[in-house]
Structure formats: structure tokens, C-alpha cells
Amino acid sequence: MNISEFAKIAGVSKSAVSRYFNDGYLSEEKRKQIEDAIQKTGYSPSISAQNIRTRVTKLVGVILPKLSSESCARVTEGISQVLTEDGYELLLVNTANNYHKEIEYLDLFRKNRVDGVIFIASIFTKQHRTILNKMRIPVVIVGQSYQGFNCVCHDDRGAAYALTKRMIARGGKIPGYIGVTLEDKAAGEERYQGFLTALAEAGLSLDKRFSAISEFTTESGYRQAKRILSDKTHPDFVFCATDTIAAGVMLYCRENKIRIPQDVMISAIGDSKLGKITAIPITSAHLHYKTSGIEAARMLLSAIHNHDSVPRILQLDYEIIERASTMLEEAKI
Amino acid sequence: MNISEFAKIAGVSKSAVSRYFNDGYLSEEKRKQIEDAIQKTGYSPSISAQNIRTRVTKLVGVILPKLSSESCARVTEGISQVLTEDGYELLLVNTANNYHKEIEYLDLFRKNRVDGVIFIASIFTKQHRTILNKMRIPVVIVGQSYQGFNCVCHDDRGAAYALTKRMIARGGKIPGYIGVTLEDKAAGEERYQGFLTALAEAGLSLDKRFSAISEFTTESGYRQAKRILSDKTHPDFVFCATDTIAAGVMLYCRENKIRIPQDVMISAIGDSKLGKITAIPITSAHLHYKTSGIEAARMLLSAIHNHDSVPRILQLDYEIIERASTMLEEAKI
DNA sequence: CTGAAAGCGCTAACAG
């Protein structure tokens, strides 16, 4: 059923039908006729045909590294909530941590089909920058902060700093670190710097044997814990870049009768469901992932509507949630 | 840049360009010219314009109740994997457990825009059935089994039965049950029936005081655990419909010094990350969520390509993974 | 193998 056929059934012209679905510049009478005809036929205009005329798809592309990661899912939930309210739908692509795919999809979205893109980034290469600069549609980057682009990010450095400081205040003397690749500017580099700054302020230094790089999984966290905790002399506090990693560390400690927090304190970033239900709940920094999705969607919408808007970076605050994994010297804080 | 303009630059006709991107019925010479012009201009055809002519969108709609649920995310990951390989993209809508929205989106997809729909279902009403029957595009339902529709589902009943039986074999005498709404045929009704069947076979009966309905959250699991475990005489084994609920039960037990598995055994369905890192790891049934996403996507693709295909129901097997939460009488099994 | 021409279903001037 197309508009001409439908117009005939409704007894009005094509334009009247088009107006009904758009401006609404229409007499009550025709409006009624059209409504009745819709009841009968179930007609609704073809979105593709509308797209081609109006150049608006009401579609937003979302590129993310891993759907089954809790943080990504939370961000996406926020995005979805805002976009849906505004009549947008989201076109989701999952790159499975393959950043060549990110470039490929960015390119695909550049060509067509979507009105804007939200990019949940991890690693950011020159290629990313190049292609992002070529985009003609608005893009918002979530989770990383890159000058010259619209970004919604977290205070990764601040959160890592605060968490580390807390453990030092609780009496931590020998630091340990399990992070992620420094190629990830936010979760790798920034958190590492925050950690180091807190150490420096306290006059502590990081023994290389007690520093490790993990994947974003519990299994990998477990393996790295083994590396830095198996010696008799081991760190008495460990900062983990993510809750998922920390969960692996907890597992290793339990198996090896390393007491938490007495033998080693642990804290991490993310405040995931995981961290609340481990044997010893994990002290964590809550990063407001869902809020970042909401804000990113709003930022994108405003960029779509104000074509000229200037790139801006929005940094969200964090919240420290102290749990048993660092509650060593109750009195001291 | 449109096809006419581009054709001029390439020095060929519109049709030649169209052929280049489609059948490829073209001389090497023109092919080269077009390739060069693409290098120069970055031209690529408008997807919307193609849609309107070919009636193919290369888009699949995915409707799910909650993105941040681990099982949904896993299913979606499987879907995404298969669809992407075939050049499809997915249009994701998150209904936030609001089933009126499900109907609304089903209706939206019915009109246009997508070539097929995958529906991760929870509750299934008459309205669902009505609208599903009206769909002109193929639909695959995931997680529930409804005669007359394409479904990929799990053996919820079998998994619940096996888990319960295992706990009885381990010496369980007083059963407890924490499930979800029976409106959810798969996770509610089927799992409940499986549980009851195992009880019946063992000549056990369920005391109503020890039966509870929970939401799909850890917090709610905790609250229901309180209801059925706070008496001096309480169940010595509890079946939970989901790992998330079981995690709440574990939390309650830890706080109240109820030992697992000595005082109460716990098992659940889902084999989520959560269940592996609780203080006492949870015995669980692995339901192959990602596989169900993969199979659903394949089923949809085949329905899209064979317009006449007959509805089919695919039931995936489960796998019992026994962990410490039910390891009561080591010798007995 | 190739180009001209006729639409796909819709919107947006334009003239009433």
C-alpha cells in the first residue's frame, strides 16, 4: 500500500495524506477521512521513502566494544532511554574489541543511514582521528576524552587517585597495581596516573614486580594476581583498574588463604554487580555509566539539531563506595 | 554526491554505476574508471534510495526486555555476530520490561524499516499473539516456546528438574523455591514445573511458606530469602530461578550466618559470572544464551531467504555445573 | 555489454 493508493481510498489527495503525517495543515473533515482510512487499511508511510526526501533517518548508530560488558550495557541503556523518547531508534554494532571494525563501522555510518553516531571508545588511534574528522554527521565519544570532539567521559584519574589514597590512609604500605593496556587512555593510562599520583604524594613507590597488565576479564585478573601475590612479601594493597579484574584477585586470594583486607586491601573502579557479592565486597568507584549514556544521547541530539554546535567535553564525577575489602583500620578514617 | 553526479565524474552512465555496485555486468574498462572515481570522491550509494527500490533494508529489529541483563546481552551478542557476517545491521529496542512497549515496537517494525525481527520474550499475552500473527516479515522468538511461531528456547523445565534432583540426591529434605512470575512461561512456569516434578518423584512436598516470587534482581532475591529462611526451621535446599536471585540469597545467608551448603544448599539457572565469584560458588545450569542468539539469527536469515519456510521450534540443551553451593555429601554422588 | 527512461513512495514548492 502506497500513498497514492491510500489517498484514493481515503478520498483525498496525496498531499493531504502527507500533511496529515507531517505539518497537519488540514481541515478537520479530511483529517477524519484519513483517520478512518488508516483504521481500515493500517496504512503508514514508508520510512525509506521519507528518508530519501527529508534526509532524516531518525536513526543513531552506536558502536561499542563488547555488549556483554556491564559498563557498556549500562551506557547503552542510558542512550536508548533518551533516544527513544525523542523518536530515534538505535543501530547497534558490536565490534568485539576489534578496533579495525570500529573504523569500518564509522566509515559505514559516515556514508549514510544514520543521523548521528555514539562511539563507546576504548583504544583511539590516528586512524580513528582521521575518520572521525571526516564524518559529516555529529559524533559523540563516550568514555574517553579527546580534544576537538564531543565527549562524555569519567574522571578516571580522580577516581583512581581517591581510591588509592583511601587505601594508603587505611595503612597500606606496599602498593600493587593490576591495570589494563595503556592504549586505553581512560581505563589504562588515566587510572594508572591517578594511582601513581597518590603513591607519590605518600612517598611510596611501585615495585615493578607488583605491577601487572590484565585483560578485561576475571580469569585474567586471577592470573595477574598470582603473579604479584604469590611471593611471601607481597603488596598489602592492590588497586585494580576494573571490578571484573578485582573479582579475579579475590578468587586468587580465597584459594590461597590470603586474607582481605588484613593481608591485602583491594579496590577497583566500576561499582559493578560483581563487586557487591564477592566473599568480601569490593571498595569501588561508581562511575555513573548510565548517566554518561544519557548525557551522550542528549549531547548528540543537540548536535543534530544545532548543526553548528561547538565540540564540548563533559566529565562526570565519581563516587567512592567503601566496602569491606579496604576496611582495615576502622578507627583511622 | 548522488549517482548522476558521480557517473559524470567517472565518465560512465548511471546504469553502469548501479551495475558496478550490484550485478557487476560490466566491462573491465568501465569498472576501472568507476573504481578510480570512488577513490577520488569516496562515493557510495544511498542506502535509503536502494531500500525504496529493492524493498530490502538489511536491517533486523531486536526487541529485548533489559539490555543490562547478562542473559539478554549474551543472546544479543550471538545475534549480532551472525547478522553482521551476513551484512545485516541490528536495530535494537530496549523495552525496560514494559510489555506494552513490546507491542508498540512490534507494530513499528511491522510497518517498515526492517527485514525481520528477533524478539527476546518474557511475558506473552494475547495481544502479542495477535500482533505477531499480523506480521508480514519473519519473526523469531527467543527464550520462550510458542506453537506456530519460530522459536529458539531452552529446556527450562529440564534444567530445573535436574538441578532440584541433584540437591535431593545430595540429601536435601526440606525444599525451598524462589522463582519469578508465572506469567513468564519459560523462567517462571517451566522452571517451577521442573522443580515440582523433581519433588514429586522424591515424595517431597513444598511448604507454601517456603515458596516465594522474586523480581529479576539480587536485591529482590535477598528480600525473598529473608522471607523463607528467617525461621528456625527453614528449607535445607533452595532452588532459585536465576543466578541473580541466588546471589541475593547468598548475601542473606552470609549476613545471617546460615552456612552453605551445610545449612542450606542453593542452585540456580543461568551460569552467570555472578554465580562463579560468590563466597560459595553457585551450582547452576548453563543455558547457552549466546548460542541461542546465534541460532535465532540463523533461523531468521533462513526465513528471510525462504519466504515460505514453516515455523519451527528449536530447543537447546542445558548443562549442569556443580559448584560448592550444593556439595554437601561428597561421597554420595 | 550499455544508456535512456520509467518508476519506487514520498515531500515540498507552487498556484489556486
Added chain:
DNA sequence: CTGTTAGCGCTTTCAG
């Protein structure tokens, strides 16, 4: 307020 008309960018006959 309304209908007519000319495209939007593409694919697909149809003659060559």
C-alpha cells in the same frame, strides 16, 4: 486550506 507537479537517489526494464 488544497491538489498538481517536480523531484529525492536509486534500480531495472528495454532497446540498442
